[in-house]
Amino acid sequence: MQAPSPLLDRQLKAIANPQRRQVLEWLRDPRAHFAPQIDGDLVADGVCALRIEEKLGLAQPTTARHLKVLVDAGLLVPKRIKQWTFYRRDEAGLAALRTGLSEQL
Amino acid sequence: MQAPSPLLDRQLKAIANPQRRQVLEWLRDPRAHFAPQIDGDLVADGVCALRIEEKLGLAQPTTARHLKVLVDAGLLVPKRIKQWTFYRRDEAGLAALRTGLSEQL
DNA sequence: TGCATAGATCGCAAAAATGCAATATTCAAA
């Protein structure tokens, strides 16, 4: 079957995984869950992938793929600073998910 | 990783599939999507599994499993009448899903 | 009781998701 909305489908598949939901939840209040960073503001820029990786307790490639799934679903915004990538929530994408859900479900 | 909420996890996995979302959407207004039934009122009792099966275009065992996933997630209510099983939405479960989402996401 | 219908379950194959190690890429600093 063809998904009526490819975006909503990607978003729902993205949040169907507990680790990825955990990341989204942590990033609701980065200061409450992560130590301050030298480069990149926790809130404005997001949290360094390395921090997320160690908190998740998964290998680096696995974490990287989880983050990519969330970015591709429009739920996270990546920001490259120097050799780091910082991730913050994409509130617009999350709002779209909520809207799509209430319409489709 | 352990899912913080096993129920929410089951619900999100359940709606991560387009066919299952389609069923939930059809059942929002059964009269708009299904012909009247002899036994079992479309709205009060739900829609016969056979009708859902033919509308989905999937084999009987496959449809049966999809419906079971939705029932186990508390999103559908099954009702056995004679040799048929009718399915309707579990609005309480769907409300719980919405609540869980807004809390966790 | 015997038979037909609807649905549930079993067993298996194909596809997708998830994990990791190894490797490639990117960027900064020496």
Add this chain to the structure above:
DNA sequence: TTTGAATATTGCATTTTTGCGATCTATGCA
């Protein structure tokens, strides 16, 4: 330019999901 750190990508194994045919179970009717 070489080195090191952080991230991205590749390749592969394991698990989960999804599909089907075959079969079992439950129910109703002759």
